[in-house]
Amino acid sequence: MENLECACASEQKLKRENPKSKFFYWFWGLVLLGIWTLLYKSLLPFSQWFAFSLLALKPGSHLGEAVQFFVYDTPKVILLLTLVVFLVGIVRSYFSPERTRKILAGKRESVGNVLAALLGIVTPFCSCSAVPLFIGFVTAGIPLGVTFSFLISAPMVNEIALVLLYGLLGWKIAALYLFTGLFVAIVAGFVIGRLNLEHYIEDWVLKIRTDANVVTEDKKSFEQRIEYALQSVKDIVGKVWIYIVIGIAVGAGIHGYVPEDFMASIMGKSSWWSVPLAVIIGVPMYSNAAGIVPVVEALLGKGAALGTVLAFMMSVIALSLPEMLILRKVLKKRLIIVFASIVAMGILLVGYIFNLVI
Template sequence: MNAAARLASGTRGATLRLVLVLVGLAALWAAVFALNEVAWDVALGDWLGLDLGRRAEGALHFLLYDTTKILLLLVGMIFLIGLLRTTLRPERVRAFLEGKPLALSLAMAAVLGALTPFCSCSSIPIFIGFVAAGVPLGVTFAFLIASPLVNEVAVVMLADMFGWQVTGAYVAAGLGLAVGAGWVFSRMNLERWVEDFVFAAPVATLGADGHRPVLAERVAAAWEETRDIVGRVWKWVILGVAVGAAVHGWVPAEFFATYAGPGNPLAVVVATLAGIPLYSNAAGVIPIAEALWVKGMATGTVMAFMMGTVALSIPEFILLKRVLKGPLLGLFFGTVAAGIMIVGFLINAVF
């Protein structure tokens, strides 16, 4: 065997070993992600004997579980998208989207968001990856809005509690809000209000000189990008989830009965704004929404409360503040909040 053949054989062997390592790490990541909640249940409930039904212990469980989940998503999604970007150049992503009508691109992003059952904070790692990959901001925002609002768990629970008519209205409103807000953002030049580090990823220059990088180079670049982004935002993840844990599950029912009841013409506004601090996912807030509905809260007001709780939150604001500059952050929250209120008023007018 000549030198060239030995070199090629050694390169193939190294590539195979690297592939096996990546597969093993992916399996480990999936296992840790799947067992995350159970592990904290066992550690806190069984080993330490804490009553997770109590508010303080439940908040601690939420903090540890949600922080671990978001950091796992942040590392896994940024690395995966970074690895894909070393193969699929941002220019190709943009070219693919440019060849599609804007409405179709927005609808595709909203549907993808609906198929990913994440809370508002868990969607942010994918949002960052999409922005870094060159996906237009309007399209990425459509994903970010739809992901926490609509998912299969929420649909099933809503149908069971409120019936299919209300469920259909909620799903249509959630997807419509995502597409509508994405269209509004697509009309603006917003890239200047995204932090520079999101665009200045190491993989952006990989192979820029015409060199076709091998797998080891792609993995190294993706890992460097992951370390850079995670290193910038991990503190904000912990801070955001800590704020969410402090208010998680705390719903002042009497407040809603008094100020967001059927007698208040601005009940939708109150419910939307009051829902924002109550960080939760759709599955967690639906039973609360049903209780408020049974107490006489109007259907649209209940839907606005749900949407404000799952699509906008203080933890999400804290995380996005590290990625988006002030004007864009305010525009995003203001547009989504206004859209939720409009949806609430419309549903109240129909049901």
């Protein structure tokens, strides 16, 4: 901050409000972006130098490949994640669950499902507030199915999953994941809405009346949005980096040591049961996207079929035991089972379609 004082002093007269701030943020933003690009560009040569020159491992050897993969992918993914979380943070600063509720209240079902799934991507949401959010949505008159579309899409289609898929597997798979994730959220929510399950919401929830207009919107300034985005980088990257490191280490191990096509027999296309098996294993597993994607990447590299792997990943991220236990507070058991089965079926469908098409 200090060294910028002088750079700003000359321009101070030009700016009336926040004399330093805007310039300060843009200046450092550009500097950091430059450093970011330089770092990103030098990762591949560095990882090769590190593994094959510094450690003198043989290119093509198991250990050499595993080390190079780890040294390349870990910083790459963390760099990508930092940038994207920051940008998403800026976008998210324009949204809040309260605002999303206001948008969704009074929307018809089909339109509502699509909108809810899309808003699930950009609305800041943490599964620990799934319950107040659920109550707030339902009691403000948002249909149950629309609420579920949001609750499915919010954890499943998130920037962490997309960045990791992009960084490790390329944009095509990231885009596939985005669209199929939205598809599952929209369709599952729509089906739940058609089934008229409102009476399986705990009775005390329905007695509460809330108004979608109560919460005052706070206007954020440019600086506050930047601060918000920086804070989310600190929170998210600070929380998930360890999972990324562990995930990539496991992935690197699989890369270097598991024989090529080992997975083809278990998770390959030929076996029809591989998709349901992947979902059954995936549902009780609880991991965030950060931990699961590097493993997914390694599995794909060893001959697992894309549909099976996507199904596995979606079921791990979208359906988790802890979240269902939290939701049990507001939903009767039967509705939770219906919710889990419908989402699981949607994921199965995605898995089969991909195995069939690709």
